[in-house]
Ligand SMILES: NC(=[NH2+])NCCC[C@H](N)C(=O)O
Ligand SMILES: [Mn+2]
């Protein structure tokens with residue numbers, strides 16, 4: 395029997411701020427800008443209140459309009475660069491403000507480019523407070539392209555590189571320093587579609603990766619034990635765990651509502667176990683939910699699944715003999 399986690403730990407009691415980021419400026423197709431509302435329709439806020447969390451919905455951030463442009467040689471051959479920078483500045487400021495106020499920011503995306511802003515803000519907060527930062531990146535993709543290697547020019551494919559200090563200064567230095575994230579502070583799980591040059595970068599940067607082959611071989615339990623091992627024994631008051639959850643991490647059979655599906659992802663129970671083991675750490679300090687695309691969803695089923703999984707991050711459990719939940 396594994397030792398029981400201390401469920402009185404901080405994260406269960408940290409008040410939550412929902413922050414809508416209605417943009418798909420970094421994605422190849424339109425629709426993720428409607429993600430925040432789909433999560434609200436699926437009752438994300440009430441689902442967390444039901445678990446005893448204090449939840450405040452701060453509404454949607456404002457940002458530039460979705461004027462989609464072609465790749466632009468002046469901006470590293472990326473698409474919609476200026477707009478993505480403006481959105482990320484807004485995200486950075488909002489997240490930093492909520493953390494400073496002692497609240498847990500939960501981003502309702504929006505495409506994955508927003509993670510540059512959110513994680514930069516978390517990194518800045520951790521530097522200000524002397525906390526140790528650890529990021530779990532759940533995704534079918536590595537999002538480790540640079541402007542030079544990106545096959546698409548889509549900015550949602552480059553956030554991990556930007557956070558690692560590779561990319562345009564406007565995105566690498568949002569926190570005021572770079573890199574926002576050292577390789578020891580990042581672990582990627584669920585990868586199954588990684589471009590050749592991304593593989594090279596992951597290797598040279600020595601990023602911890604549990605790809606789908608690892609999950610197949612180890613199972614989700616052992617994968618998560620290993621992914622969370624660097625946090626063993628950490629003092630909750632000195633440690634900040636950030637979860638960046640790309641909906642395409644999930645198998646498209648259960649989560650069709652996202653723009654870049656890749657088959658062969660975690661199933662419902664594997665995803666639940668993953669969330670429950672993250673919850674058990676008691677260290678969760680901030681979350682991105684990204685790439686939900688209601689235009690591609692079926693009767694909001696992907697949004698409802700995400701709400702179900704987020705409930706597991708906050709203590710909903712299938713453990714029968716644990717009366718604390
Ligand atoms: N956040 C995502 N869904 N990213 C998909 C990235 C796909 C591809 N690697 C690219 O750079 O364009
Ligand atoms: Mn992805």
Ligand SMILES: [Mn+2]
Nearest residue numbers: 506533537640
């Ligand atoms: Mn992603």
